[in-house]
Amino acid sequence: MAETLLRVENVCKHFGGIYAVDGVNMNIREGGIWGLVGPNGSGKSTLFNTILGLQHPNSGGIYFKGQRTNNMAPHQIYDLGVVNGFQIPRLFPSLTVLDNMLVAARGQQGDGFFNSLFLREKWQKQEELLTDEALDILELIELRKHIFSTAGELSGGQRKLLEIARALMAHPTLLLLDEPAAGINPVLGKKVFQKLQDLSCSGMTFFIVEHRLEILFEFASWIYVMDKGKTVAEGNPEDIVKEAAFYQAYLGKE
Amino acid sequence: MDVNWAQVLVNSLVTGSLYLIASVGLTLTYGLSGFPNFAYAEYISLGGFVGYFVADELGAGLPAAFIVAFLVVGVVGFLCYRGIFQPMARRGATIIHLMVASIALGLILRHLIPVFGDFIPALGWSWAPSYFTITWVAFDFGPVRLTGLWLWTIFTAVALSVVLHFLLTRTRIGKAIRATSSNPDLALASGIDVEKVIWITWFLGAGLAAVAGIFRGAETQVWPMTGWEMILPVFAVVMLGGIGNFYGAIAAAFIIGLAENIGVVALTALGLSTSYRIGIAFLILIITLIVKPQGLAMFFRRS
Amino acid sequence: GAPSSETVKIGCLLDTTGDLGPMGGRILNGARLAVDEINAAGGVLGKQVELVEEDGKTDPGAGFDRVKKMVEIDGVQVITGPMITGASLLAIPYVKGRQVPLISPSATGIQLSNEDGTEWFFRTCLRDDAQGMVLADLIAEKGYTKLATIVLDNTYGKGLEQAIVDELEVKGWSGEQVASIHYAEGTKDYRSELQKIKDAGADVVVCVSYCDDGIIIFKQALDLGLDEVAWMGCDGNYGSGLFKDAKSAEFMEKAFVAGTRTVGTGPQNDHFVAAYTEKYGEAPEVYCDTMYDAVWAAAKAIQAAGTYDGDAIRVALTGIQFDGATGPITFNDIGDRSSGAFEIWEVVLDPSTETGYKNAPVKVITWST
Amino acid sequence: MDPSMYLLDLVVFIGIFGIMSLSLNLEFGFTGLANFGKVVFFLIGAYSYALLSQAGFPFYLCLIIGALIAAVFGFLISLPALRLRTDYLAIVILTSGEIIRLIVKTEDWIAGGDWGTSVAPAIALPGASAHAGILVNIGLVYVCLFICFTISRLLTNSPYGRVMRAIREDEVAAEALGKDRAKYKAQILMLGSAMAGLAGGLYVQYLHYVLPGMFLPIVTFTVWIMVLLGGPANCWGALLGAALVEVFDRGANLAKDLLTLPTDASNLQYILFGVLILLVLLYRPQGLLKESAVKTRATERVRSLGGAVRNKED
């Protein structure tokens, strides 16, 4: 069995009297696509934010590869290999699409103060490789012809796509995606998931919140169900649809 | 050493009241249009000048001065918005662009005042200060001294707070102001005439600045720097109170008023120059902002 | 080198905008009056005098730039001004290098005499130490023992305060300074500062201010009942301008024991006051007379030098001697007035004036090095 | 009289303020840090230079140490910069600047208080002509300007420059992409402040004197106008802006002598300056030169290629 990558242990996050995340436990192992579903407001985005260090949990522990990340800053968590795509895209609007991609690239030698000045030859070479990689991804999501448009000029769905593509540039070990298919054309959405699946075969792990179940269930290997801040069910897609908790919490049917 | 604390408190109350009157308009327009309007200082000065002209040169009395200054400066505020800031905002200007534009506009207005005076000598406007001729009697209440003008300043501040509270919470325009400052495009999509709302607010805001200018002018003098001399504490009030937050501004005005006046006592006790009094207000502001970037707004927000 | 042109240029650098704008505008009138008179009397070197007016914006950097502009572009060989110490400090080394003398009407600081190049810096006002001496004498003479000071937090305010305190110490005065308030330019709310003076129990307050902030201090002092204490003023708060505000006037009449100022006593002074009042419709305020004298001094020096050349003008200035609006004008070798007179003044009621108050001389003290 | 002296003096000022403008451009143009207290770092560099040179340090050390001290203050300012929104930060730095000026003005023991103190020129040439003095200064100032310009260019056309811009656009997103914004902001504010400090040192050694009155908020405002006019996020723009503003300032003052005006020329100069700024902001909000994209070998290669790709598809 694959190694545990991310362990969420009894995590709670409160906002005043609101228990957005209320004792969640999860165990995500290396490889594959992991799904997270749950009704609106059940705490999925909040859970993601705590994993990413954008918000700090009130209690509980988050461990990545065994290392406790509760109180780390987002950039430190990124350094460990955890990257995300926001539910509402947060691009750099006046940077070009290509620059948006290159900002995210992992391990750039040229983004240190002294390196950028004195190791120019070195990072220039590296950057050419990164650019090729970025262009390939942009080709896939049909943004290739927009590389010199600024991100602020993209349509709603294109922004979402770029948000995902940008996260891929960061060579994540674990990639959290918050509703990647929302606002995306089904044809393209499928293509994107296909790509994620290919990547997961080469060792990347995905943890995805998605309401478009027909897409998610086709690709995911394990599903967590959240309701009212708690995990109420988990299982593989075929089994989970048979779970009463899933039905009740999510679909609102008996 | 003996300190007449009662008097220091009264002084703070007067200072705070003036800051309150001066900052309400700024905080409303700041919240609505999303940028700090430095030309607001010049609305204060202009209010003082117009008030002086009406009350003294024309001899029409203070009430008339308040009304005319409110209207005239209100219109100036509206025109500034309509002629400069609105077109800029439409072209997607950033907060920084608008802020620098307002500094430039302030420069223009400040130096236009004496130019007007040159062309229309009857106005009596120039770099040399003018003084209101109305004098106010001083009263003794125990250890405390107050003048009629100070009482009026305090009264106006209180009345203004009450009126604005009702305006903002009970009237349609009040709600529309709040909606527009939250999300202007969506306000449009809710059928709110956003332009009109902004215009009215700019008119109101500049008008209130004029009122503050007259109070300040009557207490001291009017000259082209009248507004600039008090704009930094007024900004301190607006930011300490939380931008656009009228209730925060009320609290902040009195906190800054108190800090400045107690600061004077503390500074002299320490043997430091009272030049630092403005520094004390800012120290409070800076520390508050660093601890709580929202200012006092956190206390005045429903959850 | 002397450019040949139809007029003789005298530079004039005053701050007509910014913090000191109100004062600068009035001083400029004094300069213009002098130029008119000089030209009416036939000008200098057979040519008409042209006043090259520049605004220093109450900003030392801007003032310095204007000095350079006058020297390099206009070819001015003598400049009346600057008004403020800051611009003077910046300009002195430069004018020394370019050999153009400055004649300031209002920079009273003692330290200016110690700068390298001070021989190029003349002034028609008297230095702080002279005035400080007179004020200290007054304090000691009247037997006050609890001194409070409220002074501008700049070279003028602090310079004069220091001069008074130093002089009192020299005198072996037995009293103490119970409060020392330094307020920033542009403060317009002095209530708590004044309250502090009141609480300190001072028996005399020395106020070093300019006219426009003085008015506000005085009216707030009246509001707070500080008219029961004796007050002393200086040249900065002398003048009928302070009576524009009724409360300020009332206060000065009630509380002012005395103030001092540079003064001229002869017919030249009477002439100046009359001419100024007639031309501008108001009495001259502080430094209008020293500026008038500065322009006259420049003109006379050019005439005496016989050539329009900075160095020659400087030499001529050191030997100049005439009766100005502020008394006999002669300069010592570091460019300061070698003699002068101080008037001790007070404020009295006078129904014949527009405001009902006027300044009245108490006595004149002449002073020379 | 020697108009060429005035012209050369202008050249020195353009150089000094060119450095200021470049440094604000790094902070604001590229990184979005609204430093409305530029004058503080200018002041710190100036006073450091003055005090160090009085203590007998050679001029280059005075300049370098002055820049370093300014950098330390830049670091301190970066701490609130992490927490505060653009406009809050702007007003906080603006007022901290006023407080610091108040301190050097009020506390006589620091450097003479309001009296200021005189400063020895960096390179004294006893007995040389005034021209030679200015030419030496031009040399010194433009060497410094060249260094600052080169650093700006190299830095902004690199992945580092891309991160600067990303932080300007959305710092949380940048942080989630592994960019330690605290580090970047601190580095940029330190670099920007060091440049401003350097400019301050050059300024006072040129004027031979340092006074609190030389550091009014209007200096900050002027530098802002230079950046906005020339074009934020464009290094050439910063220089262009500095030159235009300096030329305008003196030009308008010279022009007034040629005209007969119905009112005080000084007021009109301010009004004209204000109107020009408004016109630029209204009709040319991106500045005269527009933002230069990140140029590296890789992006340039794609750009030459990308044009072709587009044409084919359209």
Next chain:
Amino acid sequence: MKPILAAENVNAGYGDVIIIHDVSVEVASGEIAAIVGPNGSGKSTLIKSILGFAKLFRGSILYQNKDITGIASHRAVNLGIGYVPQTDNVFPNLTIIENLDMGAYNKKGKDSIKTGKGDILQMFPELAARKNALAENLSGGERQMLAIARAMMAKPKVLLLDEPLASLSPKPSAVIESKLEQIRDAGIAILIVEQNVKKALELSNRGYVLVNGALAMEGESASLLADDSFKERFLGLEQGH
């Protein structure tokens, strides 16, 4: 059926870039029309141009047989056109209740507003539970519900919805779908942009397919759904599936 709202030969875009080329769409009272198409094809731009949020270069907008081309956005809204933007569709610093009040900004009659609010809160228990919370603290889906609820408060005659179902979980999504059917049956016209193509077409009477800023197909929703080439291109379904 006569359309209540028609956009004819619209050319629209931003700045001076034209994105929509000669597109005509219309919707009649009592029907739902859907606009679908790939990302970036110009659906949002089209809707925005109807209300003046995007620049209309050419073409005209007819509402109740009147030409309202170029009318101020808020006036169009007050005539009875409700709009839910794709992004930024709530007032973040107002509470849920205040957001709803804003929806009824120009409505007369306190009581009917009150009952309207009551109905809506009943429809979305998620919102009712937190009615005094600031909108900026809501989850993605909660915001979406609020946005739709706000637009409904005005009781418009035409509703323009830009991806209302994105981010919604099945339960609220179903609630909204049935609510839309309900108000359609009450004689309201609805124009909906939706990336959940299948759902959108199941819900609507007619469909428009926008590709690269131009109309590629239009017709009865049911027939579009049955069209093999459509299925393949826009639903990602293989033929005969």
